[in-house]
Amino acid sequence: MNDNKKAKTKIKTAKPIIAAAAIITIVASAVMILGTQTQMLQQAFGQRNYSSNSTSSTGAATSNPVVVNPSQTTNKEFWINTVHLDGATSLRAAVANPLSAQNTPLHPAEVPPANSTIPTGGGFRIVLPNKVGAWDFRSFTFAPDQIVVNQGDKVTLHFIGVLGVHHIITVDGVGTFALHRGEIHTVSFIANNPGSIRFWCSLHLPNMVGEILVLPKSV
Secondary structure, eight states: OHHHHHHHHHHHHHHHHHHHHHHHHHHHHHHHHHHHHHHHHHHHHHHHHHHHEEEOTTSOEEEOOOOOOOOOOSEEEEEEEEEEEEEEEESSTTOOOTTSSOSSOOOOOOOOOSSOOOOSSBSEEEEOOOTTSEEEEEEEEEESOEEEEETTOEEEEEEEEOSSSEEEEEETTTEEEEEETTOEEEEEEEOOSSEEEEEEETTSBTTOEEEEEEEOOOO
16 A cells, blocks of 8 residues: 555656646747747848848948949930029128028128139139129039930930020030020930940030940940
8 A cells, every 4th residue: 555655646746747847848849949930030131131231341231332224225315404503692691692592591701712713614603792792603514414325225315494594515426506595405316336425515614514324235
């Protein structure tokens, strides 16, 4: 009888131990599964981040250059505005400038440079102070001033006279034409040769210049 009691006692004691061991095994398995899933997620995130960022030799993350393929269509059309940028200011600080859209400008008092160093050619202009001290600085340009096409494309350029009373525009290898405010002049040509084609306004050099970049055909 004593032996039977001892055996029963051992069985009763073993059951909690087996149950506890089973619980530990289940928990360990769950931890392993979660750890594997976390590692997989980290790898996925790492791969995704690596696709947009590279690591420099110092270990710092740097942005990869973005490679842009130009449109492969054979007809390219662009609208090019003649514009100028104006920096309107005044001899007096925080005084309304009739040349500026600001009603209460916050800029400090500014004086035109005594000896102007701007290039000649009409592309830049300084308007001297008027009776209330207002003056401005102007720079002519094209918008856009750089275009990318493919060799063999038919290129159509619409030049729009927006700002500037009068322009004389030349497209290298195509021709020269006059353009006034409110007019649109269109030229078309085939970009046969890789390289660059310049366009410019002879009245507003040296800065009113644009470029058409012609990419070579792939071999």
